[in-house]
Amino acid sequence: MPEITPIKTEAELCEIFIRDMNAQPGWTCYPETGGFDILVVHQDGRQIGVEAKLQLNAKVADQIMPEPWQFRYGLKGPDHRLVIVSKITDASTGIAKLLGFMGVPVLTPQGGYASRDSFDKRMEFCSYKLRDLLHGSGYFNDGELFDWNPEERCQVPMVVPQVAAGVPAPIRLTPWKEKALRALALLRNQGFITSKQIKELGMSPTAWTQSSSTKAWLDKGSAPGQWLATDRTPSFDKQHPEAYEVAAAELAAKIGAQLELAP
Known part of the structure; x- marks a missing residue:
């Protein structure tokens, strides 16, 4: 054997x-x-x-x-x-x-x-x-989990990350990256995105529109206030395709609801 x-x-x-x-x-x-x-x-x-x-x-x-x-x-x-x-x-x-x-x-x-x-x-x-x-059914001090009673629990990702655990420099699906995925979904749906929309998603638009250390991720569009995707726009959707699908579905449902409420 x-x-x-x-x-x-x-x-x-x-x-x-x-x-x-x-x-x-x-x-x-x-x-x-x-x-x-x-x-x-x-x-x-x-x-x-x-x-x-x-x-x-x-x-x-x-x-x-x-x-x-x-x-x-x-x-x-x-x-x-x-x-x-x-x-x-x-x-x-x-x-x-x-x-x-x-x-x-x-x-x-x-x-x-x-x-x-x-x-x-x-x-x-x-x-x-x-x-x-x-x-909690083991012997005393044999597998007893202490309740740390946190004021706030960890934020749970929108999907189970399809990444390996316990590896050096892991690719994490962080709360910020979930916001970025929603921004990408909106950008692709509209063909553009605005600084206001990026802020509404809970992010600073700096890296997207006016980064100083590296080139910004987006370029100015022809219409005022609009920003367009470039080859510098991060492909977070390729890192987390399942999470991007959820973000895109959320956006589609939101747009559908807005259309239904419109007079």
């Missing part, structure tokens, strides 16, 4: 976690969201911020904890925090124990089988351990 291949990258670790966590009823994983490697969101709104590392060390402990000043100005973040690592060694046991006492469980995958009818082995996060974690 073939041996299980050890986990070699954080991206592989995240992929395994996302697969097994998405199998839990009501939960959805959003890669590279909210400043975490993975943001897990329940259908009732609860959130878990997840940081992944091959080796558990002080750096990941620092990354998963909120900054002290955040409590002074209003904590924004997930309800719960979680760390996943490929393994816990003798050297990192103390860090795992400390994080556990602070309400941040540390999970590791184990060897299992791909299915009940299969003898193919694979690494997995055990389903019953995930259920205990989510329901």
